[in-house]
Amino acid sequence: MGLFGQRRKTAPARQTDEDLFDEELQRRLEVLALVARKIYRGRQRAERRTRKTGAGIEFADHREYAPGDDFRYLDLNVYQRTGRLLIRLFEEEEDLSVYVIVDTSRSMEMGSPAKLDYAKRIAAALSYVALANLDRVSVLGFSDQMKSRLAPTRGKNRIFKVFEFLRPLEADGHTDLRTALRTFAAQNKRRGVAILISDLYDPQGFEDGINQLRYAKFDPYVLHVIDPNDARPPLHGDVRLVDHETGETREVTVTPRILEKFAKAHAEYLHRIQEFCGTKQVTYHALPTDVPFDEAILGILRSGGLLA
Amino acid sequence: MIFTGLTFTQVLTVLGAVGAGVVVLYLLKLRRRRIEVPFVKLWEEILAEKQTTRLFSQLKRWLSLLIALLIVAALAFALGDPRSEGATREGRSLVVLVDASASMQATDLPDGQSRFDGARDALRELIAGMGPADRMLVAQLDASATPLSPLTGDPRVLEDAVEALEPLDVAANPRAGLRLALDVLRDQPEAEVILLSDGILDQDRFDTAAFADRLAASAIAFSWEKLGEAESNVGIGAFSVRRYPLDKSQSEVLVELYNPTDEERSVELELLGDGESVDVQRLTVHGGERLRRFFRNVSGVDQALEARLRPADGKPDHLPADDRAWARLPQRRRARVVVYSAGNLYLQAALLLDEYLEVEEASPADYPLAGDYDVAIFDSWVPPSPPSTPALYLYPRPASDGAWTPLTVQGEMDAPYFDRIERRHPLMQWTALGDVNVATALEVDLEPGDRAVAGDTRGPLIVVGDRQDQPFVAFTFDVRQSDLPLRVAWPLLLLNTIDLFVQERDGFVSSYETGQTWYVPVAGGAREATIVDPEGHEREVPVVEGRAVYAGQRAGMYTLRVGDTEDxxxxxxxxxxxxIIDPPDTLTLAGAEAGEPSEGEPGVRREIWIYLVLLALGIVAVEWFTYHRRLTV
Structure with missing residues (x-):
């Protein structure tokens, strides 16, 4: 109700491609690689070795127990001596394959900065760290199906290939994690780390998609790109909400109470994803787009498990 | 309810047209804004819950439309200017006469409030008590009746009229008030004249009996609200001053005190000359007495005199307006007189009596003397042509046949007597000529405009007139052949003649009476003059026949300005x-005894449209507030 309706612009801001992989980004990637190297050296790990719990024979290292870890790998001896819960890590004697899977559905073009741009930078950064670590890196884009793929490559100087692959990726299509990731698993027989970078806005549910990676024996990592405005959209009054991907509409009269409820529902949705990943031993990282991407990468690296 | 603006049909037409527009706009408004969101599924939980409040939401929408239509309806009906049946009924037509006379300045109301202030308060109460259809005209009643507002129901206009009222130093003229009221209220419904007064009206001068038939024939009610009740007062009833004719440096002052009450009062009377205290006297005035006191040989005063009265017995004096009086002394001016005479000791001796005369003597052979003179005296000799100055001719016998003379001489008459004397003429002031003996006098013919102010049945002895636009006075007898020089009247006649010529005494009055039309002498041939009243207000007044015409209503010293000169x-x-400030118990005007003022029926304003517009504005304001506070979205 109200005679004094006001219209507010909510169009997503779109960052240009030219900005994405400039020299400043490359300089920051160098710094990231150096920092990552220190992290790995401190743990005395060799290059080109996978570090998986339970997948190898040779003991490699410990790390702190985190909720969701398989407690079969708890080092009970250490626990008896020190009272600390540590997980034993084993090495596999093979090159590590790193798959960076970027969600390019239409919902990823929303937000400020656009979630897709943010995801591209994250993907580039992780690829660079992995390439610098002499891992085999493959980058893929998907929406309702796998759309494009950068063949596995190795070596730090191949990062420009990664840039060239990521640069033309456009947001298009709706999200279908299950179909797309099942296709991915079928197409990539060499197992390895599968890093899923997505906003996880899948009307069919995110669980099936992640499970496809688990079932295919990939080591899945979920990097959840979150636009902070999604939780509290600047809406008021009578509006018709249109799904940016599906075109599905809902009419709603937005009031402060409704906005509160929506924020709560959004928070519950995030919590559900996090809880699912935890119980399925899938490493999960929430990446709000208002956090600089290099800070986000360092956070991911410091938490351990990924790439080293 | 009737519509005095648009008709009811027109109101409905406006309401229908604008209401339809509002509905259309509302339907357009219901088209929701299209907002893209990344994941609409998240909203579904909320929307599912929202279904339970759908009814309330619908209700809110309809309520919003109804409010919009209500605003339109309020404005549409406001255009119709609706009024209740009662509001259109003819109300009272009131003429309120507010007495602004001097007695209304008596301060005998509670808290020292004057009767006039009490009248103002009473008038405000009457305005506040007016019914929706009542109309009122406010008029000030003083020496005349001045309407200060139209016949209106607008309280603001009437309040302005209340503020415009001012008390004056005059007696109230009930005849003027009644005439105004009857004229205004002719053929008006529920007509009523309300007099706010102490009832002290000058009915002796302004008799209202002539309106008795008219008032009786009309249905106009006459009512009176009495103000004041005290009677304690002593005032100055008269105040006058004159210079002594033979010693103009000194004056004689007359003061009359009036005690209209029954009790004896002791007062202190102070006389001020040119602002300085000259004399103070303590006097006792008996009840009802008019006590006259003379201040003799008052010297050292050049222009203005003022009398002030103060109670000396500790009792109150409720009317300050009659405790002061002012008077103006005639202006002294040294007159230049030329005397053409072969020798006349009586004439020379008489002219020596006034030290303010500058006398030049010459023989007829020297005529005319060079110089500017105020008066020329021709003693037993007539100049060959009319002089260019005012002239006094003593025994104007022509020098030869056919020579010019102011009066045509037909012969002589023996032993004439002053049988006929115009005692009110200024020339005759303070003179006694009844037993004057004259041996012989010229028998003359008067010309048109000539006036014999004294004379015998056979012919005039003293003539006043004009020749060639110059005034003259002629004594048709030779004073040396009479016993007039042996009498006091002789120098007085000479000095009165000179005063008349230099216009010292012409129309001079020591003070004018308020409420009257004044004719103030103006020197020169001015057509306009400016009068500044004691309050400092200036007013341009016309000058008619050498006198400024003005109806003053305030006591005090006035300034008359003509060009660069002031007087x-x-x-x-x-x-x-x-x-006399004791109010009467009853008041009768034009044969009708005054009753109590009627009471109105105060109600809401007749203009309902104002409330309708306010309602619309109020709804919009609430809508605006709740919308921006997000209370209704």
Whole structure:
């Protein structure tokens, strides 16, 4: 109700491609690689070795127990001596394959900065760290199906290939994690780390998609790109909400109470994803787009498990 | 309910057209804004819950439309200017006469409030008590009746009229008030004249009996609200001053005190000359007495005199307006007189009596002397042509046949007597000529405009007139052949003649009476003059026949300005009718005894449209507030 309706612009801001992989980004990637190297050296790990719990024979290292870890790998001896819960890590004697899977559905073009741009930078950064670590890196884009793929490559100087692959990726299509990731698993027989970078806005549910990676024996990592405005959209009054991907509409009269409820529902949705990943031993990282991407990468690296 | 603006049909037409527009706009408004969101599924939980409040939401929408239509309806009906049936009924037509006479300045109301202030308060109450259809005209009643507002129901206009009222130093003129009221209220419904007064009206001068038939024939009610009740007052009833004719440096002052009450009062009377205290006297005035006191040989005063009265017995004096009086002394001016005479000791001796005369003597052979003279005296000799100055001719016998003379001489008459004397003429002031003996006098013919102010049945002895636009006075007898020089009247006649010529005494009055039309002498041939009243208000007044015409209503010293010259004159209250401040118990005007003022039926304003517009504005304001506070979205 109200005679004094006001219209507010909510169009997503779109960052240009030219900005994405400039020299400043490359300089920051160098710094990231150096920092990552220190992290790995401190743990005395060799290059080109996978570090998986339970997948190898040779003991490699410990790390702190985190909720969701398989407690079969708890080092009970250490626990008896020190009272600390540590997980034993084993090495596999093979090159590590790193798959960076970027969600390019239409919902990823929303937000400020656009979630897709943010995801591209994250993907580039992780690829660079992995390439610098002499891992085999493959980058893929998907929406309702796998759309494009950068063949596995190795070596730090191949990062420009990664840039060239990521640069033309456009947001298009709706999200279908299950179909797309099942296709991915079928197409990539060499197992390895599968890093899923997505906003996880899948009307069919995110669980099936992640499970496809688990079932295919990939080591899945979920990097959840979150636009902070999604939780509290600047809406008021009578509006018709249109799904940016599906075109599905809902009419709603937005009031402060409704906005509160929506924020709560959004928070519950995030919590559900996090809880699912935890119980399925899938490493999960929430990446709000208002956090600089290099800070986000360092956070991911410091938490351990990924790439080293 | 009736519509005095648009008709009911027109109102419905406007309401229908604008209401339809509002509905259309509302339907357009219901088209929701299209907002893209990344994941609409998240909203579904909320929307599912929202279904339970759908009814309330619908209700809110309809309520919003109804409110919009209500605003339109309020404005549409406001255009119709609706009024209740009662509001259109004819109300009272009131003419309120507010007495602004001097007695209304008596301060006998509670808290020292004057009767006039009490009248103002009473008038405000009458305005506040007016019904929706009542109309009122406010008029000030003083020496005349002045309407201060139209016949209106607008309280703001009437309040302005209340503020415009001002008390004056005059007696109230009930005849003027009644005439105004009857004229205004002719053929008006529920007509009523309300007099706010102490009831002290000058009915002796302004008799209202002539309106008795008219008032009786009309249905106009006459009512009176009495103000005041005290009677304690002593006032100055008269105040006058004159210079001594033979010693103009000194004056004689007359003061009359009036005690209209029954009890004896002791007062202190102070006389001020040119602002300085000259004399103070303590006097006792008996009840009902008019006590006259003379201040003799008052010297050192050049222009203005003022009398002030103060109670000396500790009792109150409720009317300050009659405790002061002012007077103006005639201006002294040294007159230049030329005397053409072969020798006349009586004439020379008489002219020596006034030290303010500058006398030049010459023989007829020297005529005319060079110089500017105020008066020329021709003693037993007539110049060959009319002089260019005012002239006094003593025994104007022509020098030869056919020579010019101011009066045509037909012969002589023996032993004439002053049988006929115009005693009110200024020339005759303070003179006694009844037993004067004259041996012989010229028998003359008067010309048109000539006036014999004294004479025998056979012919005039003293003539006043004009020749060639110059005034003259002619004594048709030789004073040396009479016993007039042996009498006091002789120098007085000479000095009165000179005063008449130099216009010292012409029309001079020491003070004017307020409420009257004044004719103030103006020197020169001015057509306009400016009068500044004691309050400092200036007013341009016309000059008619050498006199400024003005109806003054304030006591005090006035300034008359003509070109660059200024003069002053004084004005005082009348002879004392206003000093009687004891209000009567009943009041009868034009044969009708005054009743109590009627009471109105105060109600809401007749203009309902104002409330309708306010309602619309109020709804919009609430809507605006709740919308921006997000209370209704």
């Amino acid at each position: 002053t004159f004084a004005a005082n209250l009348g002879p004392g009718a206003e000093s």
